[in-house]
Amino acid sequence: MERWTSSLFSLLFLLLLPRPLLFYSLKNCTIDFYDQNKIVIERIRQTDLTGFTRLTFLHLGFNRISHIDDGAFTDLSAVTDLMLGFNKLTALRDETFKGLNNLTTLYLNVNQIISISKFAFEPLKELQILYMESNNLFQMSDIVNIVLHCPDLKNISLNHNNLTSFESDLFPVPLLNLMKLDLDSNPLKKFSVHPNVFPNLETLKLLGEGSDFDYSVSDGALTSVRSLTLYETKLPLPTYKLIFQSVDSLENLYLSDSHLESDKGLLEMACEIPTLQKLDSGDYFIPILNESILQSCTNLTELHLQSNSMSDLTESSLQMLTRLTRLTIHQNQLSRIPLTIRNMSTLTFLSFEDNLITELDCLDFTNLPSLTELNLKSNRISKLETCVFQDLRNLKVLEIQENVLTTLSDTFGSTLKHLVTLKADGNNFRWFQRGTFQNLPALRELNVKSVREIIVEDGAFMGLKEIKSLTYSPSNYDIGSFTSLQQLEKLAMFLTYPACIKEQTNKELSVNLPSLQELSLVIEKSACFSWTHSLLKGLSNLKTLTFENYCCRDFDEDKFIYLPQLINLHFINCDHSGLDKQSCRIFGFLVEANLTKLEMLILKDNVLTVINETIFKALPSLKYLDLSGNPFVCNCSNTGFIEWAIRNKQVQVANAFQYRCSSPSSEEGNFLLDFNVRWCWEFTGFLCFISSSALVLLTLLSSFIFHFLRWQLVYGYYLLLAFLYDSKKRRQDCPHIYDAFVSYNVHDEDWVYGELLHELEERQGWKLCLHHRDFIPGTAIIENITDAIYSSRRTLCVISHRYLQSEWCSQEIQLASFRLFDEHKDVLILLFLEEISSNQLSPFYRMRKLVKSRTYLSWTQARSHKGLFWEKVRRALECGHEPGDNHNPLTADA
Numbered sequence: 001m002e003r004w005t006s007s008l009f010s011l012l013f014l015l016l017l018p019r020p021l022l023f024y025s026l027k028n029c030t031i032d033f034y035d036q037n038k039i040v041i042e043r044i045r046q047t048d049l050t051g052f053t054r055l056t057f058l059h060l061g062f063n064r065i066s067h068i069d070d071g072a073f074t075d076l077s078a079v080t081d082l083m084l085g086f087n088k089l090t091a092l093r094d095e096t097f098k099g100l101n102n103l104t105t106l107y108l109n110v111n112q113i114i115s116i117s118k119f120a121f122e123p124l125k126e127l128q129i130l131y132m133e134s135n136n137l138f139q140m141s142d143i144v145n146i147v148l149h150c151p152d153l154k155n156i157s158l159n160h161n162n163l164t165s166f167e168s169d170l171f172p173v174p175l176l177n178l179m180k181l182d183l184d185s186n187p188l189k190k191f192s193v194h195p196n197v198f199p200n201l202e203t204l205k206l207l208g209e210g211s212d213f214d215y216s217v218s219d220g221a222l223t224s225v226r227s228l229t230l231y232e233t234k235l236p237l238p239t240y241k242l243i244f245q246s247v248d249s250l251e252n253l254y255l256s257d258s259h260l261e262s263d264k265g266l267l268e269m270a271c272e273i274p275t276l277q278k279l280d281s282g283d284y285f286i287p288i289l290n291e292s293i294l295q296s297c298t299n300l301t302e303l304h305l306q307s308n309s310m311s312d313l314t315e316s317s318l319q320m321l322t323r324l325t326r327l328t329i330h331q332n333q334l335s336r337i338p339l340t341i342r343n344m345s346t347l348t349f350l351s352f353e354d355n356l357i358t359e360l361d362c363l364d365f366t367n368l369p370s371l372t373e374l375n376l377k378s379n380r381i382s383k384l385e386t387c388v389f390q391d392l393r394n395l396k397v398l399e400i401q402e403n404v405l406t407t408l409s410d411t412f413g414s415t416l417k418h419l420v421t422l423k424a425d426g427n428n429f430r431w432f433q434r435g436t437f438q439n440l441p442a443l444r445e446l447n448v449k450s451v452r453e454i455i456v457e458d459g460a461f462m463g464l465k466e467i468k469s470l471t472y473s474p475s476n477y478d479i480g481s482f483t484s485l486q487q488l489e490k491l492a493m494f495l496t497y498p499a500c501i502k503e504q505t506n507k508e509l510s511v512n513l514p515s516l517q518e519l520s521l522v523i524e525k526s527a528c529f530s531w532t533h534s535l536l537k538g539l540s541n542l543k544t545l546t547f548e549n550y551c552c553r554d555f556d557e558d559k560f561i562y563l564p565q566l567i568n569l570h571f572i573n574c575d576h577s578g579l580d581k582q583s584c585r586i587f588g589f590l591v592e593a594n595l596t597k598l599e600m601l602i603l604k605d606n607v608l609t610v611i612n613e614t615i616f617k618a619l620p621s622l623k624y625l626d627l628s629g630n631p632f633v634c635n636c637s638n639t640g641f642i643e644w645a646i647r648n649k650q651v652q653v654a655n656a657f658q659y660r661c662s663s664p665s666s667e668e669g670n671f672l673l674d675f676n677v678r679w680c681w682e683f684t685g686f687l688c689f690i691s692s693s694a695l696v697l698l699t700l701l702s703s704f705i706f707h708f709l710r711w712q713l714v715y716g717y718y719l720l721l722a723f724l725y726d727s728k729k730r731r732q733d734c735p736h737i738y739d740a741f742v743s744y745n746v747h748d749e750d751w752v753y754g755e756l757l758h759e760l761e762e763r764q765g766w767k768l769c770l771h772h773r774d775f776i777p778g779t780a781i782i783e784n785i786t787d788a789i790y791s792s793r794r795t796l797c798v799i800s801h802r803y804l805q806s807e808w809c810s811q812e813i814q815l816a817s818f819r820l821f822d823e824h825k826d827v828l829i830l831l832f833l834e835e836i837s838s839n840q841l842s843p844f845y846r847m848r849k850l851v852k853s854r855t856y857l858s859w860t861q862a863r864s865h866k867g868l869f870w871e872k873v874r875r876a877l878e879c880g881h882e883p884g885d886n887h888n889p890l891t892a893d894a
């Protein structure tokens with residue numbers, strides 16, 4: 001069973017999700033077979049497995065497969081192991097296994113197979129192991145059809161079927177390779193074997209019932225059988241006798257029966273098999289074992305007596321077993337160590353597991369010089385005197401777990417110089433004083449995990465020079481008691497104290513465990529543990545670190561920087577009680593801690609909701625990740641993780657297909673990997689589409705604007721500057737230095753200097769500000785212009801075509817018109833030097849507005865009457881000389 005459950009390769013989901021990329025995440029996935037809601041396969045279609053020509057291991061167990069299409073396995077010629085157990089198959093047809101030419105192991109156990117067609121097994125020429133137990137086979141001919149085609153068959157399990165007879169006559173050829181035949185738990189009425197049918201059969205399991213059971217085995221037919229199991233047989237003594245006589249080379253016999261009269265003398269009869277070495281018998285009713293019951297078993301080397309309701313053994317009951325090396329008396333009712341074992345000088349292994357022994361006497365193990373292993377597990381022993389083991393000078397393994405011991409004296413083990421393993425967990429130890437284990441110089445493995453916390457004095461583990469593995473449950477105060485175990489490779493601590501005692505653990509520990517490779521810390525739910533950095537300091541060889549129920553608040557990146565060799569990290573069921581979930585920084589430290597060698601990361605049963613898969617980039621060696629039992633959120637925030645879990649080829653996300661959503665409520669209970677990430681991509685895509693469209697439109701618009709409305713934009717810019725400047729100036733209320741600011745284009749300079757300046761400055765006496773005369777070259781022109789406009793009462797614009805093309809000139813108009821509108825002072829005098837149609841003014845919309853709504857001066861029209869023209873200019877300049885004269889500012893006729 002273990003073999004199957006540790007499934008190596010499941011195709012469960014492969015069949016549902018046809019992308020071959022999924023392969024890696026399934027490579028070693030372990031399925032929760034007992035999950036009722038899992039996805040199951042009910043049928044294997046012919047095309048489901050096409051193309052898997054290199055597959056060697058196929059696990060399709062624990063589904064509800066009731067039908068396999070003919071030829072479904074045709075491509076699987078490389079498969080050597082096929083697991084089809086625990087399904088609902090009822091028949092095997094001729095074409096079912098077609099193509100499985102290299103198959104050596106086939107599991108068909110726990111199905112409902114009633115019949116096997118004649119050629120079903122024909123392709124399986126290489127088959128060696130066949131598990132066929134727990135089906136409904138009832139015809140011997142089906143078995144014949146199997147063995148006929150599989151000449152290499154070694155082991156076949158047919159137990160728990162419905163066979164009523166097994167007759168080797170029906171086999172047309174001898175089964176030369178058959179080593180193991182299991183016919184247990186069939187309602188057999190007839191078992192007949194003739195010589196040379198199974199010349200190499202070693203192991204046979206049978207079940208027969210009733211006085212009409214026909215056992216006809218020829219002499220020498222089962223002479224190769226070494227091991228015979230007869231569980232729950234209910235046969236008359238003479239039939240047993242027949243059976244025992246037929247297996248004349250038997251070494252191991254397993255017998256079990258329930259309270260039948262025929263028990264009497266059965267063991268004695270079995271021991272008459274001259275080659276018998278091992279007798280294993282259970283479920284017989286032998287309240288007191290006396291010397292007559294095993295009197296003929298003198299040659300036994302192993303004796304196992306379990307569940308026989310034995311309360312005692314007489315003093316001489318085992319004394320005749322002078323060759324016995326292994327004796328186990330499990331699940332009986334012994335209340336003391338039976339006297340009969342004393343002086344059994346050949347014994348190497350002795351076990352009294354699961355009895356009612358309360359006390360050990362100093363003489364109990366007298367003269368057992370060969371004993372190396374003693375098992376006293378699951379009894380009621382409360383005390384260990386030093387003298388108890390005094391004769392066990394060669395003892396290597398002592399198991400005394402699950403008793404009620406409370407302490408070990410400092411002389412404990414003073415005779416156990418060779419003890420290598422001491423398993424004493426599950427006792428009630430409360431206190432280990434200094435030197436408790438000092439007499440165990442050879443001890444390598446010590447487990448003293450108690451049902452409660454143990455007070456461990458400093459130096460309790462002193463003298464354990466060879467210790468490699470230590471498991472115990474220290475109290476919070478004694479957490480550092482292991483600190484100087486130089487050889488220690490594995491340390492497991494179970495902290496079971498009830499309250500959160502943080503302060504005491506904060507004492508600096510000087511840990512010196514240079515060999516430590518494996519550390520696990522398991523904390524009871526109610527407890528809270530916290531450590532200082534120094535606990536992990538110096539553990540430079542640590543490879544595996546496990547925390548269970550650990551307080552998350554202490555995940556701290558610095559604590560891991562000392563672990564350069566870490567390969568496996570397990571955080572299981574981190575305790576978040578009373579903590580804000582956000583405070584768990586599991587991922588924070590993973591990124592920071594430089595765990596470059598980490599290969600296995602187990603984060604089971606935590607409260608992780610969203611996984612940011614980018615953190616796994618910080619773990620370059622990661623191969624195995626287990627996140628089972630976390631309350632995942634199934635929305636777009638896990639999209640990245642889902643995609644990564646499916647597609648990445650390095651990290652195997654164990655059980656990924658079993659992860660379930662805990663929120664939002666609409667997704668609750670669904671599988672995480674079923675969450676439709678496409679929707680998220682579509683949504684993101686939609687956003688992308690919108691934003692890129694917007695960008696394109698904007699670009700188009702900008703170039704359009706730039707091309708057609710460039711000047712307007714530039715004006716706008718200066719307008720803004722001007723507006724700002726204008727507001728500033730307005731507040732300052734500067735005095736006027738000039739009568740007029742003359743705005744003109746440099747090309748009209750001749751006219752300005754020749755005509756305008758001459759007339760207005762020299763003849764009329766106005767003080768003018770001229771752009772080129774009064775501006776200092778290189779200064780910020782816009783500032784100067786603005787200053788000039790505001791320092792002048794009027795702005796005189798000499799407008800020509802060139803003027804209109806120069807942005808500076810227009811700028812001046814803009815500024816002036818600002819003054820006009822915002823200061824309600826009309827400062828602008830427009831002097832048209834050339835004829836300009838209103839169409840040509842169109843880009844200069846503001847000026848156009850001015851021209852349209854007001855009168856202006858035109859040089860071209862006034863050429864003949866210069867005097868009148870200049871008079872008009874004089875009047876315009878004069879106008880508004882007095883403060884408050886705002887009306888009718890610009891007076892002229894076109």
Ligand SMILES: *[C@@H]1O[C@H](CO)[C@@H](O)[C@H](O)[C@H]1NC(C)=O
Pocket residue numbers: 008028
């Ligand atoms: C599968 O993973 C388990 C760990 O859970 C490991 O022990 C085992 O060796 C792996 N098997 C293979 C074939 O990788």
Ligand SMILES: *[C@@H]1O[C@H](CO)[C@@H](O)[C@H](O)[C@H]1NC(C)=O
Pocket residue numbers: 077078101102
């Ligand atoms: C069967 O297995 C053998 C080795 O075990 C291999 O050489 C051969 O190629 C396999 N056959 C197929 C069809 O894969």
Ligand SMILES: *[C@@H]1O[C@H](CO)[C@@H](O)[C@H](O)[C@H]1NC(C)=O
Pocket residue numbers: 136138162
């Ligand atoms: C076993 O086989 C007999 C016929 O040989 C049949 O009547 C009986 O129902 C079968 N039992 C089971 C459990 O299939």
Ligand SMILES: *[C@@H]1O[C@H](CO)[C@@H](O)[C@H](O)[C@H]1NC(C)=O
Pocket residue numbers: 129154155179180202203
């Ligand atoms: C096959 O049978 C032999 C003989 O009993 C045994 O030693 C071996 O373990 C069996 N193999 C399997 C895979 O069960």
Ligand SMILES: *[C@@H]1O[C@H](CO)[C@@H](O)[C@H](O)[C@H]1NC(C)=O
Pocket residue numbers: 271272273274275296297298299
């Ligand atoms: C014990 O084994 C010896 C051979 O070692 C044999 O001669 C003798 O018959 C056996 N005794 C029994 C009771 O089978």
Ligand SMILES: *[C@@H]1O[C@H](CO)[C@@H](O)[C@H](O)[C@H]1NC(C)=O
Pocket residue numbers: 286287288289290291292293
């Ligand atoms: C030994 O025990 C059996 C069964 O418990 C009993 O029948 C038999 O009389 C006992 N023999 C002796 C010598 O006490």
Ligand SMILES: *[C@@H]1O[C@H](CO)[C@@H](O)[C@H](O)[C@H]1NC(C)=O
Pocket residue numbers: 564594596
């Ligand atoms: C991380 O570890 C690598 C090798 O283990 C080492 O070279 C590197 O310096 C470490 N980086 C930091 C920041 O500790």
Ligand SMILES: *[C@@H]1O[C@H](CO)[C@@H](O)[C@H](O)[C@H]1NC(C)=O
Pocket residue numbers: 591612613614615
């Ligand atoms: C994932 O983590 C990386 C770095 O660790 C970070 O830059 C990124 O923003 C995170 N992504 C999300 C969705 O939180």
Ligand SMILES: *[C@@H]1O[C@H](CO)[C@@H](O)[C@H](O)[C@H]1NC(C)=O
Pocket residue numbers: 774775776779780783784787788
């Ligand atoms: C032009 O600006 C400079 C410095 O900004 C200033 O010194 C100069 O007087 C200004 N000219 C006029 C005409 O405002």
